[in-house]
Amino acid sequence: MEAYNNSLINCKICPRSCGVNRIEGKLGYCGSNSHYNVSSIVLHKGEEPVISGEKGICNVFFSRCNLQCIYCQNIQISCNRGDVILQVFSLDEVTNAIIDIFETNGINSLGFVSPSHYVPHVISIIENLRAKGYNPITVYNTNSYDKVETIKMLENYINIYLPDFKYSDNKLAKKLSDVSDYFEVASSAIKEMYRQKGSTIIKNDEGIAESGLIVRHLVLPGQIDNSLNVIRHIVDELSPNISVSLMAQYHPVRNLDNYPDLNRKLTQHEYEIVVKELDESGIFKGWVQELESSDNYLPDFENEHPFEK
Numbered sequence: 654m655e656a657y658n659n660s661l662i663n664c665k666i667c668p669r670s671c672g673v674n675r676i677e678g679k680l681g682y683c684g685s686n687s688h689y690n691v692s693s694i695v696l697h698k699g700e701e702p703v704i705s706g707e708k709g710i711c712n713v714f715f716s717r718c719n720l721q722c723i724y725c726q727n728i729q730i731s732c733n734r735g736d737v738i739l740q741v742f743s744l745d746e747v748t749n750a751i752i753d754i755f756e757t758n759g760i761n762s763l764g765f766v767s768p769s770h771y772v773p774h775v776i777s778i779i780e781n782l783r784a785k786g787y788n789p790i791t792v793y794n795t796n797s798y799d800k801v802e803t804i805k806m807l808e809n810y811i812n813i814y815l816p817d818f819k820y821s822d823n824k825l826a827k828k829l830s831d832v833s834d835y836f837e838v839a840s841s842a843i844k845e846m847y848r849q850k851g852s853t854i855i856k857n858d859e860g861i862a863e864s865g866l867i868v869r870h871l872v873l874p875g876q877i878d879n880s881l882n883v884i885r886h887i888v889d890e891l892s893p894n895i896s897v898s899l900m901a902q903y904h905p906v907r908n909l910d911n912y913p914d915l916n917r918k919l920t921q922h923e924y925e926i927v928v929k930e931l932d933e934s935g936i937f938k939g940w941v942q943e944l945e946s947s948d949n950y951l952p953d954f955e956n957e958h959p960f961e962k
């Protein structure tokens with residue numbers, strides 16, 4: 654089923670600005686037409702405690718991505734060429750699957766994971782849920798390669814922004830994620846998220862966030878300067894009041910001959926350097942993932958429950 658939206662006719666939803674007509678089935682960089690191509694709709698308990706709580710969040714994983722990170726942990730669903738795990742849903746099928754997870758688990762939180770190339774679909778899903786009497790807490794869990802005007806489109810739809818600020822180093826971004834302007838684009842997108850949500854995370858009686866911004870950063874093995882500069886940029890150009898979630902869960906998923914550091918996990922020494930920088934940066938809100946997390950977060954989308962071992 655297709656999402657009919659003017660922005661898909663001449664698609665410039667994300668900064669790739671391909672200009673293709675996705676309604677006619679033309680494919681741009683993300684290899685995604687206008688259908689609801691969904692790889693998984695699943696209960697997930699592994700996000701930050703204020704996001705998942707004890708009961709979890711319903712996460713929607715669209716297929717493919719507008720970045721192509723060579724180390725992607727979700728490689729089974731994120732490649733833009735060739736086959737990936739996906740199912741083509743109608744809008745009602747997506748929302749009914751979400752509602753089923755809400756009802757079965759007694760939750761009211763909905764996350765969209767790597768949604769940058771599916772923003773019109775995200776909006777339609779939220780509108781369809783509202784029309785059916787559901788008004789969930791919505792989470793936009795993004796790689797941050799988003800246009801400012803696209804983030805503005807989401808202002809009345811998204812409660813929590815969960816952007817991953819991946820790179821301060823554009824040369825590294827080009828090598829690892831096939832994007833040469835990541836730093837400027839992500840900085841501007843996160844600045845807009847900050848304008849919308851500020852630095853305060855508003856929680857409900859159960860301690861679940863209902864509004865806010867949490868900036869994530871995944872520390873990559875061998876790329877410590879990149880991480881240090883991301884932290885410094887958040888302090889200098891955004892605000893030390895922003896909540897930051899430092900992630901250590903990098904796990905090699907395939908052999909990368911040209912990038913030996915990415916064929917291993919993060920070392921304790923590397924992680925300690927970044928944690929120390931965060932501690933001393935002035936940032937005082939957030940989470941620091943345990944180094945052992947790299948053994949726990951590798952999903953398998955062949956499974957009905959990708960995050961369960």
Ligand code: SF4
Pocket residue numbers: 664665666667668669670671672673680681682683684685719769770771
């Ligand atoms: S969403 Fe896809 S088709 Fe549209 S601009 Fe981005 S990469 Fe290109």
